[in-house]
C-alpha cells in the first residue's frame with residue numbers, strides 16, 4: 102500500500118567568508134590550537150560579517166537548496182527556520198527569508214530547539230506535509246552564534262561558529278516498502294531539568310537583553326553520548342533498521358569526540374561518519390544541513406542511501422531521524 106513521505110529534493114549550505122583559525126583565537130584568549138583540536142576536532146570557524154544576519158545566511162542556503170532541487174521558490178508553501186539567534190525577537194526570521202525568496206503564500210515560522218533545531222524542524226515539517234496541510238517545505242538551520250558568545254570566555258568562544266544549511270522536502274507517494282525514499286522516522290526528546298547546563302543569560306522576558314551563551318561543557322559532554330544513542334536506538338526500533346544498514350551517519354557537529362564516541366557505541370563504522378566540525382565548529386541548528394550539503398556535493402550521499410541524523414543540545418533537547426535519500 103502506498104504511503105505519503107517527505108522526500109528530500111535537494112540541500113544547500115552557506116558559510117560566511119571570514120575564517121577564524123584556532124591560532125587567531127589564541128591571540129585573544131588563553132588557549133591553543135593544540136587544546137582546541139585535541140578536545141574538539143575544530144580547526145577553524147566562520148564568523149558572519151557586520152550586518153550579515155541569520156536570515157541573510159538562511160536565504161543563501163535556501164537558494165542553494167532550491168537550485169540543487171531544480172525547483173522554483175514559489176512552489177514552496179512552508180518554511181521552517183530552526184534558529185536560536187534570530188534577527189529580532191519578532192517577527193520570525195523565517196518571514197524575512199520568505200519575503201527575500203519572493204514567496205507570498207503558505208506559512209513561515211521559526212523553531213527554537215538550539216542544537217537539535219534542524220532535527221526538530223525536519224520532524225515538524227514532515228508532520229505538516231504528511232497531514233496534508235502543505236506540499237513542499239524548506240527546512241533551514243541558520244545561526245549567528247558569534248553574536249551571543251562571550252569572547253572573553255575561552256571555555257565557550259572557541260567552540261561555536263556561524264553558518265546555514267537547508268533542505269527542500271516534497272510530499273510524494275512512495276510504494277510503502279523498504280525502498281521508500283524520504284523521512285522514514287523522527288524521534289524528538291527534551292528534558293528541562295537540564296536547562297541550566299547550556300543557556301543564554303538574557304532574553305526579552307527576563308533581562309530585556311540578548312545575553313551570552315553559558316555552558317557547563319563537561320556536564321553536556323557527559324549526557325550527550327547516552328542521550329544520542331538512546332534516541333537513535335528508538336529510530337532503529339521504529340523502522341527495523343540497524344547500524345549495519347546505515348550508509349551515512351550525519352550527526353550534529355559539536356565535538357569530534359562526541360561524534361566518534363556515539364558512532365562507536367552505536368556500532369557505526371568510522372568510514373560512514375560525515376564530519377565537518379573541523380571546518381566550521383558548532384553552528385548549532387545549521388550543523389546537520391551543512392554536513393549533509395558537504396556529503397551530497399562530493400557525491401558521498403547518493404539517491405537511495407540510508408542516512409541517520411541526530412542532535413543534542415540546550416534544554417536539553419535531542420532527536421534522531423532516518424532518511425532514505
Ligand code: UT7
Pocket residue numbers: 131132133136137140141216255256257259260299318319320321322325353355356359383385413414415
Ligand atoms: O551542541 C551541544 C552543545 N555543546 C557540546 O556538545 C559541547 C559539549 N562539551 C564539550 O565538547 C567539552 O566538554 C569541551 C570541549 C567544552 C571541553 O572539553 P573537556 O575535555 O570536557 O574539558 P574540561 O571542560 O574538562 O576542561 C579541561 C581543562 C580545564 O582546566 P583544569 O580545570 O583542568 O585546569 C579548563 O579550564 O581545560 C581548560 N580549558 C581550556 N584550556 C585551553 C577550557 N577551555 C579551554 C580552552 N583552551 N579553550
